[in-house]
Amino acid sequence: MAYNWKLDGAQPAPILLFFYLLSVVVYWIVRHSLFDERALWSVFGFLSVFAIYLAVTGFAETRQMWSFVFPKYIASSSYEEFLGRGRGHS
Numbered sequence: 001m002a003y004n005w006k007l008d009g010a011q012p013a014p015i016l017l018f019f020y021l022l023s024v025v026v027y028w029i030v031r032h033s034l035f036d037e038r039a040l041w042s043v044f045g046f047l048s049v050f051a052i053y054l055a056v057t058g059f060a061e062t063r064q065m066w067s068f069v070f071p072k073y074i075a076s077s078s079y080e081e082f083l084g085r086g087r088g089h090s
Contacts, residue, residue, distance in 0.1 A: 056068060061075065
């Protein structure tokens with residue numbers, strides 16, 4: 001039931017937000033934006049740097065190199081939502 005936000009730990013709300021609404025908003029922004037070549041290269045550069053960050057963080061987490069994991073709450077057991085994401089745990 002999509003309307004019962006308490007169902008399964010309030011999961012329908014994040015699914016609606018991140019899978020549907022965020023996708024529509026990003027699509028709408030990109031669709032109505034005017035990109036020149038410089039702006040496109042900036043987007044590619046940002047996405048490349050972000051991908052490298054995710055790769056380094058995931059690799060550091062799998063090797064338990066906690067000083068390279070940023071932000072630090074990913075390595076903390078206090079936040080179970082994030083702990084183990086780089087190791088393939090959910």
